[in-house]
Amino acid sequence: MMKEVVKSNFVDLWYGEFLLKDTEDKDYWALLNQCEKKKAATFSRKDLQQKYIKTRGIVRIILASYLNSDPKKIIIKTxxxxxxFVLDEEIYFNLSHTGNKLVIVVSNCTNVGVDIEKCRFRKSLPALVEKCFSDTEISYWNALPEKQKTHMFFRFWVRKEAFVKAIGRGIAVGLNQCVINPDNQNYFSYIPIDYGFALDWKIIDVLLDENAACAIVTKNLEFIFNQKLI
Ligand SMILES: CC(C)(COP(=O)(O)OP(=O)(O)OC[C@H]1O[C@@H](n2cnc3c(N)ncnc32)[C@H](O)[C@@H]1OP(=O)(O)O)[C@@H](O)C(=O)NCCC(=O)NCCS
Structure with missing residues (x-):
């Protein structure tokens, strides 16, 4: 009797640091499609342009390894x-960069988002908390010991951004509309009504290094999580 093959859900996080060299650029450039090349041409800063080209090249190479195809032939739309997103394939991805760090999340489930931010003190943090956090999150953050505030701000921030990236809407949806449960920080206690139940979404906190906060959000409660190096 044939055994039924059960497809596991996976969420893979690829992490790497940029080492930009002019020569490498050319190889990645050849992998990009016309839209990506057009967008690359809009960057006035050479370092940002190189970063974009390299990121898109790496994304294509990684996606090709899942699809068993040629990186150049993958159709990426916006x-x-x-x-x-990848057109007509059951593979989903999202990416984020901060400084020279790059994270790319790949999954066989839709609605996946990732964000990474450097944790650095800024005078504007309390004002950002007032603007982007909900009342419960504000009370939780205000009650933290001073030395934990910067780090915790970014932990909450990346979870919110990963959510708005998972739904594909971006920050226009309102970061204060995506509320993390301070007592169970892998789940939301509230999200905008258009995106279903808060408890259908899962937050994965990722520890990459102590100066950066990173989180993945997925509308998917059962999956195998893997971390991989680019
Ligand atoms: C998406 C967004 C949250 C990114 O924030 P960020 O912290 O500055 O940047 P990150 O490094 O984390 O992420 C950037 C990547 O997110 C992806 N991205 C862009 N827009 C996205 C969206 N709406 N949802 C999910 N991912 C998005 C892209 O891959 C981008 O990298 P790339 O330009 O090199 O391909 C923010 O730019 C945003 O809200 N954009 C939406 C803007 C919008 O509403 N535009 C309206 C019409 S186009």
């Missing part, structure tokens, strides 16, 4: 609010 959604209404800027989220890139």
């Amino acid at each position: 959604g209404e609010y800027g989220k890139p």
